[in-house]
Amino acid sequence: MIYIGDNKTTGEIDSYSINTLNIPGIVLMENAARNFTGTIDTNLDNFLIVCGKGNNGGDGYAVARQLVSLNKRVSVFSCETSDMSRDCQINYDICRNLGIPMENDISALEELIISHDVVIDAVFGTGLDKPLAAPYDKIINNINQYGKYIISVDIPSGINGSTGETAGIAVKADRTVSFVTYKQGFLNYSAAEFLGKIKVVNIGLPEHVIKKFSNTVLMDKKYISSLLIPRLKYSHKGNFGHTLIIAGSPEFTGAAVISANAAVKTGSGLVTLAVFHECLNMLSSCSPEVMTADLSDKNRLLDLLKKVNSIAFGPGLGNNPRTLELLKFVLENSDAPMVIDADGINVLAEEPALLEKLKNRCILTPHLGEFSRISGLSIEEISKDRIKAAKDFSKKYSVILLLKGYNTIITNECDVYVNTTGNSSMANGGMGDTLTGITASLISQKYTIFASGKIGSFLHGYIGEKLSKRSFAITAEDIIRNIPFYQKKLFL
Numbered sequence: 001m002i003y004i005g006d007n008k009t010t011g012e013i014d015s016y017s018i019n020t021l022n023i024p025g026i027v028l029m030e031n032a033a034r035n036f037t038g039t040i041d042t043n044l045d046n047f048l049i050v051c052g053k054g055n056n057g058g059d060g061y062a063v064a065r066q067l068v069s070l071n072k073r074v075s076v077f078s079c080e081t082s083d084m085s086r087d088c089q090i091n092y093d094i095c096r097n098l099g100i101p102m103e104n105d106i107s108a109l110e111e112l113i114i115s116h117d118v119v120i121d122a123v124f125g126t127g128l129d130k131p132l133a134a135p136y137d138k139i140i141n142n143i144n145q146y147g148k149y150i151i152s153v154d155i156p157s158g159i160n161g162s163t164g165e166t167a168g169i170a171v172k173a174d175r176t177v178s179f180v181t182y183k184q185g186f187l188n189y190s191a192a193e194f195l196g197k198i199k200v201v202n203i204g205l206p207e208h209v210i211k212k213f214s215n216t217v218l219m220d221k222k223y224i225s226s227l228l229i230p231r232l233k234y235s236h237k238g239n240f241g242h243t244l245i246i247a248g249s250p251e252f253t254g255a256a257v258i259s260a261n262a263a264v265k266t267g268s269g270l271v272t273l274a275v276f277h278e279c280l281n282m283l284s285s286c287s288p289e290v291m292t293a294d295l296s297d298k299n300r301l302l303d304l305l306k307k308v309n310s311i312a313f314g315p316g317l318g319n320n321p322r323t324l325e326l327l328k329f330v331l332e333n334s335d336a337p338m339v340i341d342a343d344g345i346n347v348l349a350e351e352p353a354l355l356e357k358l359k360n361r362c363i364l365t366p367h368l369g370e371f372s373r374i375s376g377l378s379i380e381e382i383s384k385d386r387i388k389a390a391k392d393f394s395k396k397y398s399v400i401l402l403l404k405g406y407n408t409i410i411t412n413e414c415d416v417y418v419n420t421t422g423n424s425s426m427a428n429g430g431m432g433d434t435l436t437g438i439t440a441s442l443i444s445q446k447y448t449i450f451a452s453g454k455i456g457s458f459l460h461g462y463i464g465e466k467l468s469k470r471s472f473a474i475t476a477e478d479i480i481r482n483i484p485f486y487q488k489k490l491f492l
């Protein structure tokens, strides 16, 4: 599993490794450099390594030596040769002793970049702590300028590892090879254009050490597979729960159909779709397995509310007083776990006191706009640190929060899981309604609410990604049709 950490986490892991485990810093640096070098395509040659004076630069000098030992052509540019960190100085000296070509005259940098094929950026990592001034602005500009293949060590220089903000200017990497943790700042959408393809490598520390300092992880296939509740030989539909979907309005019947069909395909034993009377005759595109109910028949609704195992509330209901009244009715008459999405979230934003009734039994699945409405934070404020915004909200109301979008965040107020599956081929109407149906269906099948959010978002994005290899845009229907196949693949 890949853990996420900010600059403080890196510092804590570093000092624990050095001071408590007694691993010398230079050994960590050597491991970092070796594992970094191991990620480089063996066909590449003719490297220029641009080194700062801190430990990021130290990594760069150590990488230079590793590459030379692989018979690669290597030159080094030293941004500063005085006041280096201790381990940086050691590796600098070794490079000198080995006779690796080294330059520190800034006027020679452009020529050097032009005459090399690959630039390794080892100027700043987690220690960047102020805006960039001369000569660093020029150095970074030069690195970016000539269309060379750029690999950044730990963090593209100029990006703040904690916030993802730039120090005025930053290296635009093709690849970033980061040490120990995926840096929290990488999740800030504004950092995306600088990062290139990200890879996280270890520096010889076992997972239990990293875990001490981070409870934020990037979910992978193996982790999701580990959450599977196996189906027993003698199980029957009663074991896989009854999902009630409360959704749709005359303008948005599709949202209701999508959620219900997704719940069926995800494996809920039974699925009932409850809609307003005027929508009933528009449900012909529902899967035949979906049962229907009329929301104006209060007795039927009461009966369902008492017996179902999960309720999905919101898609396409409309942001209006009728939806708010309906939500109140549901909350007064059912204790079932709930997935609240779309207009369910919008009406909650009008009356946040209702969240009290959802304590410990609800997952909210807003996109950024909906989250802004319900949290009262602007989209800019949320975007600066989505993890913090999501965690704070989850803690305040004791709900699971699933903040949708590129790198979806799922948190139960202390642990945070980030879902990296999915891509912009999925950015079209109805995609969120699909996730709502999948998540509610999993809850009915006895997955915890938290696990349902994690599996749901991973599966949903995983299908989108796989299908997008062959199709440009992926629709909700495409996802739904493929749920059983990819669910089986994940849970093999």
Ligand SMILES: NC(=O)C1=CN([C@@H]2O[C@H](COP(=O)(O)OP(=O)(O)OC[C@H]3O[C@@H](n4cnc5c(N)ncnc54)[C@H](OP(=O)(O)O)[C@@H]3O)[C@@H](O)[C@H]2O)[C@@H](O)CC1
Pocket: 010, 013, 014, 028, 029, 032, 052, 053, 054, 055, 056, 057, 058, 059, 085, 123, 124, 125, 126, 127, 128, 129, 130, 131, 132, 133, 136, 153, 154, 155, 167, 179, 180, 203
């Ligand atoms: N456990 C781990 O994860 C391991 C981490 N390792 C590596 O260590 C890296 C962190 O090293 P680090 O702490 O020495 O900081 P780093 O990024 O080199 O920068 C600090 C230097 O830059 C300078 N400086 C800062 N801002 C500046 C500015 N705007 N403009 C100008 N100067 C500026 C600052 O100068 P100062 O302000 O102190 O004068 C200082 O000299 C980490 O990213 C990873 O690559 C590995 O070796 C293995 C173990």
Ligand SMILES: Nc1ncnc2c1ncn2[C@@H]1O[C@H](COP(=O)(O)OP(=O)(O)O)[C@@H](O)[C@H]1O
Pocket: 342, 366, 367, 404, 405, 406, 407, 408, 421, 422, 423, 424, 425, 426, 427, 428, 429, 430, 431, 432, 433, 434, 435, 460, 461
């Ligand atoms: N660029 C993207 N990368 C990853 N996932 C995406 C991307 N764009 C959209 N998605 C996913 O698609 C879904 C869209 O949800 P939402 O905005 O609520 O759609 P709708 O309201 O139309 O149903 C979310 O699960 C989101 O994570």
Ligand SMILES: [K+]
Pocket: 056, 121, 122, 123, 124, 125, 152, 153, 154, 155, 156, 157
């Ligand atoms: K760097």
